[in-house]
Amino acid sequence: MEPEHPSVARVYDYFLGGAHNFRADREAAARVVETWPQIRDTTRVNRLFLGEAVGFLTGEVGLRQFLDIGSGMPTMGNVHEVAQRVAPEARVAYVDHDPVAVAHSQILLASNPNALAVDADLTRPEEILAHPEITGLLDLSQPVGLLLVAILHFFPDNTHPQRLVAALRDALPAGSYLVLTHATGDGQDRDVADAAEVYRRTTAPFQLRSREEVVRFFDGTDLIEPGVVLLPGWDDDRRRRATTTETRLPVYAGVGRIR
């Protein structure tokens, strides 16, 4: 039976051109695209940033374990693919609360001893940190790459996302890294706010945040250059500087080293 309601994970998969979505997802996605055609480019660039950040952390920083919360459907540039290309021993735990996304991830990872996917919820960070499969794969006393990519805008202020991020950050050792992207209305026309409203009505609660609010998610970390920037603000030659392109998408991205 097809699901009646659209899900964030499957709508995002549709924007990326994936096949793991149903009619309800495609209808919701079509309404967002109609309001804001740039959404497809935005999701693609967000995904490219995720890959760049993981490549940077595995290659230049030397991290060997990642905790990807709100990982979504397996699709182009999965974290374990990027990390294990650099270091085959790199370990990746994916977390999502969408059972379809988790099931697809588990199928993809069945033969990979260094990666797994679990069904857990960011609203209960302590359960993620104590999850036996996650603690069986990752050594949380050693530095971890914590990925919260394109998830926190689904957490309005009344769900206290700052506290959730702080709980995760405080549990990880110094030298861990936080990678985060977040939708914003800064410097945009009305379209982005309208698209956020369509998201809110059809799919899930959604909140755009200003740069200042996004920077606050990085409390307790030292930001890596170029800091919190609008995508595509990270160069694909990984020189960690803002690109000169004129087109800025309404998503802030940043990487911070946890103190």
Ligand SMILES: C[S@@+](CC[C@H](N)C(=O)[O-])C[C@H]1O[C@@H](n2cnc3c(N)ncnc32)[C@H](O)[C@@H]1O
């Ligand atoms: C827009 S997708 C982003 C996927 C991936 N991180 C990326 O950037 O390519 C957001 C994901 O967050 C997941 N998500 C939303 N709320 C969540 C929660 N409370 N706990 C765990 N996952 C959640 C959704 O199911 C979805 O798969």
